[in-house]
Amino acid sequence: MYRPVPRNEISDAVVHLRELHRQFTPSNDRERYAFERRELITKNLLSNLRRTGDHPTLSLLLEIADIFSLTIEGAHRLFGYDLGGIREYELRLNGSRTHIVESYAFERDLLVDLPLELASSEAYTSDATLGELVRSWQRDIPMRALKGPAWRRPGTFYVHVGTEDSLGSSLPPGAMALVEPIEEAEARQPNPRSIYLLQFTNGYRCSRCVVTRGRLQLLNSERSYSGPQEFAYPKSVRVAGRIRMFSVSLPLPEYSQGSLARYEGSAALILPWEHRTRDSLLATGYRRFRRSRDEEQMVRKFLQTKLQSNFSDRTWRRYRSPSSSEPHVPALLQLTLAHFARYTDSLQAGGYIIRDTNRFSLDTLLAAKNYGDLLIPRQAARAPMPTEVWETRQREFVEWPPLLAVKFPQLSLWDDRVIRLAQGSPIRGLHPQIAPGSWMLLEKLPATPNTRSDESKKGWSRPIYVLRRGVEILCGHLERDGNRFALLSNNREGGVKVTFYPDELRNVSRVSGVAIPI
Incomplete structure (x- = not known):
C-alpha cells in the first residue's frame, strides 16, 4: 500500500508534469489563472521537497x-501510495465484521474487457460457458468508461458479510453482496x-425480515442462532437497502461464527x-465497530508498519472530534481502515469532491x-447487443460490478472456465440456493478429490464440482461409489446421482467461486 519514493523521483515526475502542461497555451482568464497557480505551486513544491517529511499533507496532495x-x-501514487491495495488490507483487518466496502475503482485507466456481442436469448435458457454466451468482446477499454445506465446503477453499493458476526445471516460469511437503494414504502x-x-447500532446484518406494529422481526433459518429476533423499528434498526446479488469464493473456510448481539456498539x-x-464519519465507525484494546493496538501497529508512519493516541482521538487540522495522507488512510470507513467517504466527508472524469x-x-x-x-464502452438480451442480464445482476472488472480485467480469457447455470x-x-x-x-482438479474429507464439511464449506459431458453440465457434491x-446433483424433480469411472475425472472441475442473483 506504500513504498517510499526517492525525492529525486518525485521531483523528476513533477518537472515532467509541469513541462507537459506548459505546452498548453491559455486562452482565457480562467486558464491563465490555472497556469499561474500551477507554476507557483510547482516552484514551492520543488523548493521545499527536500526539507519536508516523507509524507505529504492531504491538502498538498489534493x-x-x-x-x-x-x-x-495518480496523485497518491506520485508519493508512493497504492490506493488499489486498500482492498486487500481492508478485508484483512475488517473482514470479521459485516460492513460496507469500497467499490470505487481508483484505477481509472486500467484496461479491461467488456462484452460486445451476446448470444441470442435462447442460448441463455440452457447451461453454457462464458465463451458460448459472449460472442465477441470490446478489449482494452479504460475502467473510467464503465459509466451510464448500460453499465452502472446509481446508488448501488457493496457490503462484505463478516466471517465472525454473521451467524443467522441469510448470506454465507465472506460473501460480497450488491445492495440497491429502496423506496420509503418498501423500507x-x-x-x-x-x-x-x-443497520444496527453495533453493526450490519443481511437478512430477510418483516415489519409489524413497530417491530422488525428477523426471518432466520439458522437453528444455531439464539440472538434477538425482534427490534423496535425504526428506532433500533434501519433497512439500508435490498441485496440483489452476492459472490463468494469456494469452498468456504469453516469460520467460527458468532452472533452480532455479542458486539457492543452505540x-x-x-x-x-x-x-x-x-x-x-470516523466517530460513528468507532462507536459502531468497537474493537477490544488488544485488537485496536494490533490494527494500529499493522497499519503503522505498512504505511511507515506513526502517530499518537491523541491524534487518533483528535480526528474523531471537530477539528480545523488536516491529516497527513498516511494518517487519513490509517483512520479510514481502522474505523471501517471507505476512503472515498473519508475524502468527501472532508469536503473534497472526487473529480476523476477528465x-x-x-x-x-x-x-x-x-x-x-x-x-x-x-x-468508450459500447452497450452490448442485442439490447433486449443485455437488459435481461441487467435485471439479474443490476450492474457490471467494478470490483469484477478490477479482479478480472481480461475476462475474455476465462471463457471456458466460467459457466452460467x-x-x-x-x-x-x-x-440461499444457487439460483437460475x-x-x-471453475478450476482444474489439483489432485484426486478426497471425498471422505469433503463429506465431513457442510454448507458452502463442502466443495462443489462440475462434470461436463458434451453440452451437458452437471453440478453437485462428489462421493465414492465403490470403484x-x-x-x-439436484433438480426440480429431486436428487440425481451420476456415476463415472476415475478416468473421467479429466472432465470434472471444482467450483472456486460463484455469483448468485437474489
Whole structure:
C-alpha cells in the first residue's frame, strides 16, 4: 500500500508534469489563472521537497491532483501510495465484521474487457460457458468508461458479510453482496421474500425480515442462532437497502461464527455517505465497530508498519472530534481502515469532491511526450447487443460490478472456465440456493478429490464440482461409489446421482467461486 519514493523521483515526475502542461497555451482568464497557480505551486513544491517529511499533507496532495489533472489515485501514487491495495488490507483487518466496502475503482485507466456481442436469448435458457454466451468482446477499454445506465446503477453499493458476526445471516460469511437503494414504502414494509441489509447500532446484518406494529422481526433459518429476533423499528434498526446479488469464493473456510448481539456498539443509524463531516464519519465507525484494546493496538501497529508512519493516541482521538487540522495522507488512510470507513467517504466527508472524469493516471501522464497526446478521445464502452438480451442480464445482476472488472480485467480469457447455470442448481444444504442465472468460476482438479474429507464439511464449506459431458453440465457434491465416483446433483424433480469411472475425472472441475442473483 506504500513504498517510499526517492525525492529525486518525485521531483523528476513533477518537472515532467509541469513541462507537459506548459505546452498548453491559455486562452482565457480562467486558464491563465490555472497556469499561474500551477507554476507557483510547482516552484514551492520543488523548493521545499527536500526539507519536508516523507509524507505529504492531504491538502498538498489534493492540490497537486488539481493542478496537474491527476486522478486521485495518480496523485497518491506520485508519493508512493497504492490506493488499489486498500482492498486487500481492508478485508484483512475488517473482514470479521459485516460492513460496507469500497467499490470505487481508483484505477481509472486500467484496461479491461467488456462484452460486445451476446448470444441470442435462447442460448441463455440452457447451461453454457462464458465463451458460448459472449460472442465477441470490446478489449482494452479504460475502467473510467464503465459509466451510464448500460453499465452502472446509481446508488448501488457493496457490503462484505463478516466471517465472525454473521451467524443467522441469510448470506454465507465472506460473501460480497450488491445492495440497491429502496423506496420509503418498501423500507416501511419489507418484502419477506427479499434479503435486506439491516443497520444496527453495533453493526450490519443481511437478512430477510418483516415489519409489524413497530417491530422488525428477523426471518432466520439458522437453528444455531439464539440472538434477538425482534427490534423496535425504526428506532433500533434501519433497512439500508435490498441485496440483489452476492459472490463468494469456494469452498468456504469453516469460520467460527458468532452472533452480532455479542458486539457492543452505540452508533447512530446513518449511512457512511450521509455524514457531513469527516469527524462524524470516523466517530460513528468507532462507536459502531468497537474493537477490544488488544485488537485496536494490533490494527494500529499493522497499519503503522505498512504505511511507515506513526502517530499518537491523541491524534487518533483528535480526528474523531471537530477539528480545523488536516491529516497527513498516511494518517487519513490509517483512520479510514481502522474505523471501517471507505476512503472515498473519508475524502468527501472532508469536503473534497472526487473529480476523476477528465483527469489522468500518473502512468498515462508520465508516458505522454506531448500535451496533444492527452487530447486523443478515449475509447468508450459500447452497450452490448442485442439490447433486449443485455437488459435481461441487467435485471439479474443490476450492474457490471467494478470490483469484477478490477479482479478480472481480461475476462475474455476465462471463457471456458466460467459457466452460467440457466436453471440454477438446488444443492442440498446451501442457503440461499444457487439460483437460475448463477455464474460459476471453475478450476482444474489439483489432485484426486478426497471425498471422505469433503463429506465431513457442510454448507458452502463442502466443495462443489462440475462434470461436463458434451453440452451437458452437471453440478453437485462428489462421493465414492465403490470403484466409481458419484456426483450428487439436484433438480426440480429431486436428487440425481451420476456415476463415472476415475478416468473421467479429466472432465470434472471444482467450483472456486460463484455469483448468485437474489
